[in-house]
Amino acid sequence: MMNFIEAIIQYEFLQKALITSVMVGIISGVIGCFIILRGMALMGDAISHAVLPGVALSFMLGINFFIGAVVTGILTAVGIGYITQNSRVKNDSSIGIMFTAAFAVGIILITFLKSSSDLYHILFGNVLAVRPSDMWMTLIIGLVVLGSVYLFYKELLVSSFDPIMAEAYGLPNKMIHYFLMTLLTLVTVASLQTVGIILVVAMLITPASTAYLLTNRLSIMIFLAMLFGAISAIVGLYLSFTFNLASGATIVLVATALFILTFIFSPKQGVLWRSMKVRKQKIRVS
C-alpha cells in the first residue's frame, strides 16, 4: 500500500492515471444510473461500441476524436430508434444489428491505420499511458456531464420515471433521450483510456446497479454510484499496479466485487437478508 502511495507521489504518469480513472468512475456512475433506470443497459453497450468508427475516422482526418465519436455514437442511436419505430424488429435486436455494424466498420477503418496497438488500446484501455491532454479532456467531460445532470436533474428524473407525464406537460422526451445519448458517448470517449470500449458498459452499469440495491432515492443512488465508481478506480488501479494486472479489467472486477458484496449483504435487497426473513416467517407460522 505504502509503495503505491509513494509511487503516486513520485510518478506523474500514475497521478494522471489515478485522476483520470477516478473521474471516469464518477461520471460513468452518474450516467449509468439513468441508463439502468430507463432500461437501456444494452443501449449503453451499443453506444460504447459505436464510438469506434468515429474514433478511427477522427485519427484519419487528424481531428479531435471526440467529434467523430459523438457523431457515430449519435448516428447509431438514431438508427436504432428508427428501426425499432418503423419495423416489427424489437428494440434489443435493432440495437444488436446497428452496433455490431458500427463496430465492424470501426475495425476495418482501424486496420487502415496500420497500427494494431492503437486498436488494442482503444478496445482495452491503457490507463498508464494517459497523456496530459487526455486527462484535461476527461476533466472537462466530467464537468459537462456533472453540470448537465445537476442542472437538469428534475427533467431527467421525471422523463425517466414517468415519460407520459413529462411529455404531457411539455418536456421534449426525444431530445432528452438524445441528450443522454450524447452524454453517454462523451463518457465512453472519456473512458477509452482507462477501461477501453469493451468494458465501458461495466463501469456504466455495475456501480449504478450496486447503488440501486442500497437506496430508495435517486439522488442518493447517484452519489453512491459515483462513490462506487471512484472506489473501483482507486482500488483497481492499486491492484493493477501492485500485481501487474491489466488496469481496465482490474477496475471492472473491483466494481463487480462491490456489486456481489452488496447483492449478498444489502440490508433491504440482499439475498442473505431476504432468505433470513423468509426463514423467520416460516418459523413463525409453523
Next chain:
Amino acid sequence: MENSIQIRHLYVSYDGQNVLNNIDFEITKGKLVGIIGPNGAGKSTLMKAMLGLVQTDKGEISIFNKQIKENRRKTAYVPQRATIDWDFPITVKDTVLIGTYPSLGILKRPGRKEKEWALECLAKVDMLSFKDRQIGELSGGQQQRVFLARALAQKVDLFLLDEPFVGIDATSEEMIIKILKELRGEGKTIIVVHHDLSKAEKYFDEVLLLNKELIAYGPVRDVFIPKTIAKAYGGQLSFLEDMVMPT
C-alpha cells in the same frame, strides 16, 4: 356554459388502422365524466389525444378554448398503474412533489413551499404517514392515491385518469371517487377512463360510450339504453343487459 374540452371531427390511426373515427363532443366545466367502452375501443388513445400525445390524422382538440400546446399546464394525468415502474428509486413524497414540476419550469428546483404543498396533497388522500416509503412498498389502492395526490399538486382545472379503479381496494376506490366529486364541486372537470359499466351511474354525471366512434354521450340514464349498449359492445350484450338495465 363554458367548455373545458372540445373535440371536433377527430380521426386517429396507428399504422393505417383506424382507432378513432370522427369523434366529436364537448365537455362543459365542472363535470365528472366517464369514458366507457370495450377493450380496444380507443379509450386510452382518446385520453392520450386529449393530452396531445398522439398524432391525429384530422380534427381539432381544444382545452379551455385554446390549443393543447398552449394550455398543457392546465391538465393533470393519472396514468394506468401498469405503466409505472414501481421499483423506481423514489419515495411517496418525492412522487407527489413531481406534481409541482410543471409550474416550476426548467432549471428551477422545488423549494420549501413546493414541499409543503406536496405534503398537503398527500394528506388529502390520507397517505401522509407513508411519505418516506418507496412507492413499490404500497398496495395498489395506496399507489393510486399517491398518483392522485400528484395530480392535485399540479393545481389544474382538468383531470384525466386512466383506469384508476383497476386492482384497488374498496376503501381506496371510495376515497378516490369522493375526492373527484369534491374537485367537481370546485368547478374542476374530471374525465375517467373506465371499463366497467356497473358503477358508472353512481360515479359519473355523464358518460361517453366509445367504440372507435362515439356511440353516445350524455347523462348515464340516456346513454345506457339497450340500443347504444348493443352498438358499443355487440355480442356481449345479453350478459351486460343484466348488469346495467335498471329493473
